Amino acid sequence: MTAPHLTPRARRRAGRGAPLPLLVPALLGLAFLVLPLVALLIRTPWGDLPDQLTSPEVWQALRLSLVCATAATAVSLVLGIPLAWLLARVEFPGRGLVRALVTLPLVLPPVVGGVALLMALGRNGVVGQWLDSWFGITIPFTTAGVVLAEAFVAMPFLVISVEGTLRAADPRYEEAATTLGASRLTAFRRVTLPLIAPGIAAGAVLAWARALGEFGATITFAGNFPGRTQTMPLAVYLALQSDPEAAIALSLVLLTVSIAVLAGLRDRWMTAS
Amino acid sequence: MMTRHIRRTRRTVPVAAAGAAALLALTACSSSDSGGLSSGSSASASSSREPSGTVTVFAAASLEESFTTLGEEFEERHPGTEVTFNFGGSDSLASGITSGAPADVFAAASTRTMKIVTDAGLADGTPAAFVRNELEIATLPGNPDGISSLKDLTGSGLKVVLCDEKVPCGAAAQKALEAGGLELTPVSYEQDVKSALTKVELKEADAAVVYRTDVRAAGDKVAGVTFPESADAVNDYPITLLKDAPNTAAAKAFIELVRSDEGQRVLTEAGFRKP
Amino acid sequence: MTHTGKTPPDGTVPGTAAGGTPAAEGLDAHLVVDRGAFRLDVALRAAPGDVVALLGPNGAGKTTALRALAGLVPLDGGRLGLDGRLLDRTPPESRPVGVVFQDYLLFPHLSALDNVAFGPRCHGATKAEARALAAALLERMGLADHAGAKPRKLSGGQAQRVALARALATRPRLLLLDEPLAALDARTRLDVRAQLRRHLADFEAVAVLVTHDPLDAMVLADRLVVIEHGHVVQEGTPGDVARRPRTDYIAHLVGLNLYQGRADGHTVHVDGSDDGTGTGTGPVIVTTEDLTGPVFVAFPPGAVTLHRERPAASSARNQWRCEVTGMEAHGDQIRADLTGGLRLTADLTTVAAAELGLHPGAEVWATVKAAQTHAYPA
Numbered sequence: 001m002t003a004p005h006l007t008p009r010a011r012r013r014a015g016r017g018a019p020l021p022l023l024v025p026a027l028l029g030l031a032f033l034v035l036p037l038v039a040l041l042i043r044t045p046w047g048d049l050p051d052q053l054t055s056p057e058v059w060q061a062l063r064l065s066l067v068c069a070t071a072a073t074a075v076s077l078v079l080g081i082p083l084a085w086l087l088a089r090v091e092f093p094g095r096g097l098v099r100a101l102v103t104l105p106l107v108l109p110p111v112v113g114g115v116a117l118l119m120a121l122g123r124n125g126v127v128g129q130w131l132d133s134w135f136g137i138t139i140p141f142t143t144a145g146v147v148l149a150e151a152f153v154a155m156p157f158l159v160i161s162v163e164g165t166l167r168a169a170d171p172r173y174e175e176a177a178t179t180l181g182a183s184r185l186t187a188f189r190r191v192t193l194p195l196i197a198p199g200i201a202a203g204a205v206l207a208w209a210r211a212l213g214e215f216g217a218t219i220t221f222a223g224n225f226p227g228r229t230q231t232m233p234l235a236v237y238l239a240l241q242s243d244p245e246a247a248i249a250l251s252l253v254l255l256t257v258s259i260a261v262l263a264g265l266r267d268r269w270m271t272a273s
Numbered sequence: 274m275m276t277r278h279i280r281r282t283r284r285t286v287p288v289a290a291a292g293a294a295a296l297l298a299l300t301a302c303s304s305s306d307s308g309g310l311s312s313g314s315s316a317s318a319s320s321s322r323e324p325s326g327t328v329t330v331f332a333a334a335s336l337e338e339s340f341t342t343l344g345e346e347f348e349e350r351h352p353g354t355e356v357t358f359n360f361g362g363s364d365s366l367a368s369g370i371t372s373g374a375p376a377d378v379f380a381a382a383s384t385r386t387m388k389i390v391t392d393a394g395l396a397d398g399t400p401a402a403f404v405r406n407e408l409e410i411a412t413l414p415g416n417p418d419g420i421s422s423l424k425d426l427t428g429s430g431l432k433v434v435l436c437d438e439k440v441p442c443g444a445a446a447q448k449a450l451e452a453g454g455l456e457l458t459p460v461s462y463e464q465d466v467k468s469a470l471t472k473v474e475l476k477e478a479d480a481a482v483v484y485r486t487d488v489r490a491a492g493d494k495v496a497g498v499t500f501p502e503s504a505d506a507v508n509d510y511p512i513t514l515l516k517d518a519p520n521t522a523a524a525k526a527f528i529e530l531v532r533s534d535e536g537q538r539v540l541t542e543a544g545f546r547k548p
Numbered sequence: 549m550t551h552t553g554k555t556p557p558d559g560t561v562p563g564t565a566a567g568g569t570p571a572a573e574g575l576d577a578h579l580v581v582d583r584g585a586f587r588l589d590v591a592l593r594a595a596p597g598d599v600v601a602l603l604g605p606n607g608a609g610k611t612t613a614l615r616a617l618a619g620l621v622p623l624d625g626g627r628l629g630l631d632g633r634l635l636d637r638t639p640p641e642s643r644p645v646g647v648v649f650q651d652y653l654l655f656p657h658l659s660a661l662d663n664v665a666f667g668p669r670c671h672g673a674t675k676a677e678a679r680a681l682a683a684a685l686l687e688r689m690g691l692a693d694h695a696g697a698k699p700r701k702l703s704g705g706q707a708q709r710v711a712l713a714r715a716l717a718t719r720p721r722l723l724l725l726d727e728p729l730a731a732l733d734a735r736t737r738l739d740v741r742a743q744l745r746r747h748l749a750d751f752e753a754v755a756v757l758v759t760h761d762p763l764d765a766m767v768l769a770d771r772l773v774v775i776e777h778g779h780v781v782q783e784g785t786p787g788d789v790a791r792r793p794r795t796d797y798i799a800h801l802v803g804l805n806l807y808q809g810r811a812d813g814h815t816v817h818v819d820g821s822d823d824g825t826g827t828g829t830g831p832v833i834v835t836t837e838d839l840t841g842p843v844f845v846a847f848p849p850g851a852v853t854l855h856r857e858r859p860a861a862s863s864a865r866n867q868w869r870c871e872v873t874g875m876e877a878h879g880d881q882i883r884a885d886l887t888g889g890l891r892l893t894a895d896l897t898t899v900a901a902a903e904l905g906l907h908p909g910a911e912v913w914a915t916v917k918a919a920q921t922h923a924y925p926a
Contacts, residue, residue: 115475123432124476140477141432141460175620176653178640181670181718190666194657220468223461224437230462237464241364242439 037255044252045245052249057226057235062253065231066261068143069211072150073158076207079151080158081200085188087159088166099163106156113152114220121148121221145222146229150211157210158203165199166192205262212258324523325353329375331366332358333382333441333510334467335406335486339543340380340531346539347530354523362440362465363387370395370515377524380512380531382406383441387511397521400513403531404545408445408506409485410498411473418479423449423500426480427457434469434478437462442469445506446482452505470495484508489544509548572632574598575722575754579616580625581609588612588778589626592756594771596721599748599755601769603762605797609778610758611650614724617756619643630754631721641670646715648725652707654699660686660710661695667718678717685713689747705736705743712747723748725757729764741767762801766790774798792924793846804846805892808926811839816923818845818890831890833916834865835923842926849883851920852894855913856904864915868892872910875901882906886914 018026052058086092087099105113121128123138131137139145173195177187193200215233222229224238232254239247328347332340337360344356359366359376363386370376371393379396380403381387387400412420418431426433435457436443443462450457460478463469470487472478474494488497512531518524530536537547574595581588588609594600602610615621617628619640628635635643646667654663664682669675686695689709699707708728715723728744729737745768748755759765765772766786774782774789774797782794793799799806809818816833833845853864868889875884882901884894894914896904904912 115471118475118477122475122477140472170653172649172653173655175618175640176647176649176655177666177670179618179620179643179645179647180667180714181641182666183641183670186670191655194655197657219464220471223434223472224463225459225461234464238437238439238462240368241362241437241464244368 040248040251040255044248048245048249049252052246052253058250058253060227061230061232061235061250062257064143064146064227064229065212065233065254066257068146068150068231069154069208069214071147072154072211072214073204073208075147075151076155076158076211077200077204080155080203080207081162081193084159084162084166085192088163089171102159103156105153110153110214110216110218111220114149114217117149117152117217117221121145140221141223141225141229143222143228146218146231149217149221150214153214153217154207154211157206158200161203161206162196162199165196165202168199169195201265205265209258209262212254324351324520324526326520326523327355327357328377328520328523328527329357329359330378330380330524330527331370331374331376332360332378332380333363333366334360334465335382335484336360336380336510338490339486339540339545342539343527343530343536346535347527350530351523351526356527364389364440375517375519376515377518377520378512378527379515380510382508382510383444384509384511385444386441387513390513390515395516397514397516397518400511402509402548403512404510404537404540405548406484406486406508406510406545408442408449408482408500408503409488410500411470411481411483411488411491411495412498413473413476413479414493414496416496416498420480420498422498423453423482423502424455426482427455431480432478433457433459434461434463434472434481435459436466436469436482437464440465441508442466442482442484445508449482449500449502449506453500453502484544485546486544510545574631575600575617575756576629577617578626579613579628580623581612581616581621582624583612586612586778588616590773590775590778590780591626592617592773594754594756596753597751598771599751599757599769600771600773601765602756602758602773602775603765603798603801604760604775606760608775610760610775611726612778613775614647614726614756614758617722618645618647618724644718644721646718646720646723648708648711648715648723648728650727651731652699652711654702654707654710654714656699659696659698660691660702660706663699663710664713664717667714671718682713682717685717686710689713703736704732705740708732708740709743712744716747716751721753723751723753723755725755727759728757728768729759729761744768762790762798791846791922792844794844794926799846804848805852807833807845807890809833809843809845811835811837811841811843811923813838813840814918816843816845831868833890833921833923834918835921836918837923839923839925843923844926845921845923847916847921849893849895851916852892852896853915854884854894854896854900854904854906855915858913859915865918866916866921868914870912870914872906872908872912874908875906886912890914 083102087095087102108116118140119125121131121139123129123132123140128139131139139148169192173191174184174187177191178184182190213233214231215237218229218231219234219237224230224234232250236247236250236254239250330340330344337358340358340360344358347356348354359369363381363383366379367381367386367389370379370390379387379390381390384402387396390396391400410420410423410426412418418425420426435446438444438447442465461472463472466483466487469481470483470491473481474491485497488495512528514521514524514528541547575592577592579588579590579592586609590609590613592600592613602613604610612621616623619635619638623636630644654660655666658666661679661682664685665675665678668678668681673681683692683695686692689712691706691709691713694702694706699710702710708731729741732740741764748768757765757768769786772782772784772786772789773780774795776795776797782789782798789798790802793802793804793806796806807816807818809816814835814837816835818831818833835845858869859867870886870888870890870892873885873887875882878895880898881895882898884896884901884906886892886894892914904910906912
């Protein structure tokens with residue numbers, strides 16, 4: 001009996017909270033993003049799912065995906081945070097150009113990125129030929145190659161996110177730290193890093209998610225070999241060639257795992273901060 | 274280098290388009306109202322007349338060079354027509370067609386992939402093979418590793434790439450290896466024949482098992498090595514008119530051109546053999 | 549309190565040419581920072597125990613001077629000596645300098661205790677040592693109960709004290725405070741000012757604070773250095789500066805009418821008279837001091853008496869016909885700005901203002917007794 005009374009009030013409250021010109025496109029946007037996932041769920045051959053989940057190949061690909069995406073995120077963090085700091089805090093000629101170059105992998109079709117990586121780090125590549133002749137290291141067709149390909153595509157997300165947070169962070173905290181006797185490195189480590197931790201976390205999540213779904217650069221640079229370089233997206237793509245239903249099931253596994261990981265991390269950060 | 278690049282990009286775009294079409298179909302949306310083909314409907318109503326309008330051809334990636342040539346020839350012979358190609362992996366194309374992608378002609382790289390379309394009842398008549406393709410080993414220019422047989426690829430120290438078994442060239446390579454009683458562990462199972470070839474062209478792999486036509490198309494960037502086991506893994510290329518073809522007249526005319534002596538000449542030049 | 553020397557008004561310090569030996573104790577600095585359009589050129593000397601306030605309007609260069617002392621802005625000239633050591637090229641982290649920043653800049657991710665322990669940690673103390681020291685300092689500041697609190701949980705006054713404790717934790721030989729009370733509301737300000745005064749009095753080394761608030765400066769510092777346009781315009785004890793302002797800015801801050809002119813015995817001919825004739829027939833102020841040459845004359849607004857008619861039998865020797873240009877309430881008084889015979893500010897009671905029928909545009913006579921003026925050499 002209370003429902004009719006509540007409804008108009010609830011509507012009024014919603015109307016006051018979000019103006020219609022914002023609410024409508026917002027909901028449309030949400031629907032646009034969610035609908036394909038819903039469709040995927042609707043068309044999932046649920047009966048096949050147990051078979052897929054018990055197949056060792058799927059687990060192999062899934063494990064490789066998680067390991068490589070995490071490693072690529074680690075590489076991005078180690079190289080990307082200092083790069084973001086450089087872009088945000090140090091004035092140097094051509095900084096705008098460098099920033100544009102950093103974001104290049106975002107606009108580059110991943111397959112082109114993979115070819116570019118081959119030309120740079122391949123056995124016959126600009127740098128790769130020296131790696132091969134001096135150290136006997138060849139990167140293509142190895143798990144390390146997968147990590148590099150994913151990091152190449154994912155790192156810009158981290159750099160952009162961290163740079164933005166750094167720009168928003170008050171550089172005077174670093175100054176305050178130096179007046180207390182902290183070297184620039186100590187100030188960065190003990191003051192700046194904790195201050196920009198949320199931005200780093202957001203960037204790392206973006207980078208990890210991007211790395212997890214990476215396909216084009218990976219298959220071009222690292223090839224496709226089960227257990228070594230075949231990540232889930234590659235497995236999904238190849239399954240799509242012969243067995244679309246299996247591909248859907250595989251996609252679902254990838255989606256579920258990534259959502260579980262992201263949601264889990266989010267909870268941890270929420271409680272940690 | 275430049276032409277190679279253009280060819281790559283042209284090829285990847287339709288693949289993506291086919292993927293998008295497949296996804297659209299998965300989301301239960303109708304995709305039959307795709308624009309740009311409206312002129313076809315009037316042409317199909319009067320099939321006896323001179324072909325006109327746009328004819329859309331879904332063709333296996335390996336047919337790209339020869340079909341592009343034939344397409345230009347077709348447009349020259351029948352002014353007012355335009356041939357639009359969607360080159361890609363035969364499987365992607367087939368699933369695109371079964372998902373409702375608007376196409377007039379389908380030329381597949383294997384009878385297996387064609388079967389997907391015929392099983393779905395989408396082929397008009399029985400598809401017939403118009404060419405066949407054989408496997409060849411693509412090696413580095415000058416064949417520095419002295420590869421002369423399929424067995425040589427199993428030697429250690431060689432980086433060999435194969436197509437994934439799920440795509441036709443991979444299935445064919447597997448068949449050839451089985452015929453020779455050989456076991457081969459490649460460094461990578463590539464997603465299609467072109468990317469397998471690219472790995473050799475970029476000298477990242479020492480050899481790849483690909484189609485004769487691909488070796489031919491790569492020019493002097495790779496050297497081809499024939500092997501007897503390829504006879505056991507011949508790929509027939511069937512072509513068919515599609516039932517829901519928006520432009521039947523032009524589609525029929527295009528298939529005729531492919532089957533004609535002129536068509537066969539262009540295809541043979543590209544490395545295909547007559548069926 | 550002893551002062552190692554007085555700085556002449558032109559801002560140069562004798563014997564501070566590059567290479568000279570800085571004073572053995574305390575601060576001996578000549579700060580030159582060139583920013584194209586703006587040039588800071590300020591000499592500062594202070595003995596241990598001194599609290600010096602840099603006072604000046606916004607954009608005068610006070611904060612730049614402070615940042616130069618801290619090493620956050622490089623010197624383009626001059627030098628910086630502290631306790632006999634030249635610090636010109638010393639990076640901020642190696643200077644024995646502590647800074648309390650305007651908005652404190654307490655590290656938001658660290659507790660009050662860890663904020664204070666940060667400096668000792670950087671100076672090589674173990675975590676336990678640093679925390680013990682920090683706890684003792686917070687105790688002294690009366691903040692023992694808030695040691696574990698994150699800065700966002702602290703009130704403005706508490707945050708200010710944590711910031712002071714943090715700056716003191718490295719035992720600096722030079723303590724810098726940038727507008728230490730500016731971030732506080734009026735009520736808190738009163739308490740914190742008194743506490744800060746106590747802590748600064750206890751501080752055994754040199755303290756330099758920057759402020760644009762004359763009250764803060766006068767309460768906290770035992771010497772004022774007034775900076776305008778990057779240069780020192782006046783320097784002295786708070787009482788000295790308040791009594792004998794040398795620029796309109798200071799006169800305004802301390803609430804005095806100030807005029808510059810030439811004295812000839814007990815008469816002062818005011819420069820740049822309002823009549824604009826420039827003939828030297830401008831206003832004249834009669835004073836009790838007997839001086840010759842360039843002088844300043846100052847008198848407080850309360851010394852001005854206003855009359856509707858020219859006072860016939862007034863004992864006041866100084867009389868000017870003026871026009872009211874503006875009025876505003878000033879506490880329980882009315883402050884009137886006048887122009888005409890002399891540009892001046894007058895304070896009068898609300899009743900007096902009503903009786904005079906004072907309003908902007910009204911014509912009045914202003915009188916000031918010679919005994920209430922104060923003339924001093926320029």
